[in-house]
Amino acid sequence: MTSATLTINGKEIELPILEGSEHEVGINISKLRSQTGIVAYDPGYGNTGACSSGITFIDGEKGILRYRGYPIEQLAEQASFVEVCFLLIYGHLPSQAELADFREQLTRHTLIHEDMKKFFEGYPPSAHPMAIMAAMVISLSAYYPDTPDLVDLNIIRLLAKAKTIAAFSYKKSIGQPYVYPRNDLDYTADFLHMMFAVPAETYTVSPTIAKALNLLLILHADHEQNCSTSTVRMVGSSQASLFASIGAGVCALWGPLHGGANQEVIQMLEMIRDDGMNTQKYVDMAKDPNSDYRLFGFGHRVYKNFDPRARILKGAADEVLAELGVSDPLLTIAKNLEEVALQDDYFIQRKLYPNVDFYSGIIYRAMGIPTDMFTVLFALGRLPGWIAQWKEMRGDAETRINRPRQIYNGSGESTYVPLNQR
Numbered sequence: 001m002t003s004a005t006l007t008i009n010g011k012e013i014e015l016p017i018l019e020g021s022e023h024e025v026g027i028n029i030s031k032l033r034s035q036t037g038i039v040a041y042d043p044g045y046g047n048t049g050a051c052s053s054g055i056t057f058i059d060g061e062k063g064i065l066r067y068r069g070y071p072i073e074q075l076a077e078q079a080s081f082v083e084v085c086f087l088l089i090y091g092h093l094p095s096q097a098e099l100a101d102f103r104e105q106l107t108r109h110t111l112i113h114e115d116m117k118k119f120f121e122g123y124p125p126s127a128h129p130m131a132i133m134a135a136m137v138i139s140l141s142a143y144y145p146d147t148p149d150l151v152d153l154n155i156i157r158l159l160a161k162a163k164t165i166a167a168f169s170y171k172k173s174i175g176q177p178y179v180y181p182r183n184d185l186d187y188t189a190d191f192l193h194m195m196f197a198v199p200a201e202t203y204t205v206s207p208t209i210a211k212a213l214n215l216l217l218i219l220h221a222d223h224e225q226n227c228s229t230s231t232v233r234m235v236g237s238s239q240a241s242l243f244a245s246i247g248a249g250v251c252a253l254w255g256p257l258h259g260g261a262n263q264e265v266i267q268m269l270e271m272i273r274d275d276g277m278n279t280q281k282y283v284d285m286a287k288d289p290n291s292d293y294r295l296f297g298f299g300h301r302v303y304k305n306f307d308p309r310a311r312i313l314k315g316a317a318d319e320v321l322a323e324l325g326v327s328d329p330l331l332t333i334a335k336n337l338e339e340v341a342l343q344d345d346y347f348i349q350r351k352l353y354p355n356v357d358f359y360s361g362i363i364y365r366a367m368g369i370p371t372d373m374f375t376v377l378f379a380l381g382r383l384p385g386w387i388a389q390w391k392e393m394r395g396d397a398e399t400r401i402n403r404p405r406q407i408y409n410g411s412g413e414s415t416y417v418p419l420n421q422r
């Protein structure tokens, strides 16, 4: 199968067919408008392949996720987040020397310009850390020249400084002094130290918490053309800089239908707890066609089977809570909710399964991460994916400025009536 035939107004046109390396098939309609004057209509882009990409493969029907060909289960079990960053961005697993060099570079670029602290000071304590995170990522371009010749250095800067920014945004929200990065700690331990150390006390990073964070960051590292990644590509397609494009991705991630869902899940589970553990009531509300209510952490545009990340996190939630000696009624409610929903016809027919956000919040809570910070941690994990996708897009000869069309359904031509005659 090399082409498809489309008949419009009695005229036949041939549309080339593309096949990906995992046999995904797409009809290339890039010449559709110039040949017929007609556009493809696909609100929400559910049927639109906007690019070719060699970074992440998902088979939503089978519940498969691979970064650069490596199954997520293997990476989650055996790799470090920094190794996964290298894999996604540079396209291959690092050798020992490459990894050592990459780690060293990430360690050497963790400080943010001292003047940037003034921004943190300007925010009210109630500011959501995602607002600070997005603004600070874009502000990096004001302090570090963001020109094409500096892309490689800025990729390192962004990965290294984002965790300092994330931790500073938390310290700001609780009114504690900032804790500076430490070069003797690895990526995850350094972040946890900046989050939780206080000057008057010694803080030792728990290996269980560091391991859990490493897992969470890996599971969030990329997910092909999701809303925030498509935003990064969209903004980057105008040749906006790395920091500007990724700052836009942070904003897109914040929404409750995307990365913001991890915060919503915990709020939903707390509501169920405070409402006498009545899970069925919330399942019924989510099914009610007259209500907008949704079960957060359920459903996915691509997965029509278990999200493999949710499966890994469900197991990890049990392990991490047991190792930390934490007993959280929200975990019991979550498992109960999952069981009720998965036996319900509404969820079965629509193939709605728990997604990555369903169990992640319970692990973050056990680690002592406040709810407001959950989406910031998602952003930290997603950074290598955004960077890899941005880099791929900029190096792709097919990239044009992203500019969808529309079907106009507004008023016809109208004659302007001066103000005093209306």
Ligand code: ACO
Binding pocket: 044, 226, 256, 257, 258, 259, 261, 286, 287, 293, 294, 295, 296, 297, 298, 299, 300, 301, 302, 350, 352, 355, 356, 357
């Ligand atoms: N609870 C109840 N019903 C749902 C849910 C849910 N969580 N998700 C989808 N549905 C229903 C819809 O109402 C719709 O029903 P209908 O056919 O009777 O109208 C059907 O399932 C299909 O849903 P869509 O909204 O068309 O699916 P879409 O692919 O556009 O949305 C999304 C995917 C946004 C993830 C959706 O499932 C949702 O809102 N989930 C809750 C929020 C969430 O957990 N987001 C995180 C996603 S993962 C991530 O971004 C990291």
